[in-house]
Amino acid sequence: MSARNLVVIGVSTGGPLTLKALFKEIPPLDAAFLIVLHITPQMDYRIAQGLAAAATMPVTLAEDGEYLKPGHIYMAPGGFHLKLEGNQRVVLYEGARVNYVQPAADVAMLSVSRPLKGKLVGIVLTGMGRDGADGIKHIHDIGGITIAQDQHSSTIYGMPKAAALTGAVDHVLPPKKIAAKLIELLA
Template sequence: MSHLNLLMIGSSTGGLKVLEVLFPRLPVLNAAVVIVQHITPLVDKSFVTSLQRVSVMPVSLAQEGDSLQHGKVLLAPGGVHLYLVNNQKIHLAAGERVNSVCPSIDVSMLSVTPGRGGKMVGVILTGMGRDGADGIVHMKKCGSVTIAQDQKTSVIYGMPKAAAETGSIDFVLPIERIAAKLREMFG
């Protein structure tokens, strides 16, 4: 199981709209998919339902102790931080807001450990603020390919811009091209 491929996606304002463009374009990926969307506990279940409608991969709300599996999508629940344990399991914990949000993309991405043979990709999509910028720098250092959404297809270009400004982004792409890049890497 040490060769797990991992796709971490961070999104905020406009995230559902953008993910509903991305997911219909993705096959079952040869990667475990973790989405950290700035979301409240009241909205997270309906968010999962919306994604289930457009995704060929099963989508569920992450739960404590879940194992990451190729071809499965886990969404960080609202109101708690999601950590990866050895890039294999999910740990959920209450905590202070980071970058004024909980769940925080940075918290999740900073918990990634350098790949042990698996491919890793970090993606920052539409959103306000700079959550995900520190996380994407860390993921790049861990050997990940890093992608930020372009300004034209972002609802709000705060987070992808902050990520791009770190100098740690490999590709700045419109959402359709992000789908193509992910198919190429994990198809």
């Protein structure tokens, strides 16, 4: 069964700890979670394993051609961009860096399209630079709900600030409150 509800998360510096804090608070939900963390191929599997130890849902590195399933957390592997076909199917490709990074959150977020079968949530967490800002605006424009991490809880308030400056962020929250908002939206 493919996922109706989709949550796309962009994150960088400070990401692994923030993701653990977030997913520790979230029970299994009827949504596929797609995480785009700025990581190298050498680190991706270890970080996914660390997150799996904290999360209540299974965590895997996304594979090319895979269909997203509800109640699963997928991480974009290091060294590849990830986009979604029909909001469901993973396409991995090596391309030029976007916002100086690969994988880039903007690539994944900008690949999401209408019609949305269920709820779509875009989240930008702690990180340097502005990756995710264009993606958040796109998700907002096609009817999704958008969230950025607040400055106080961010290791580096670059990416969430850039997202907030687009004017397209619905909620600015710390990780615990992001978890509560996701439960409210998806439970």
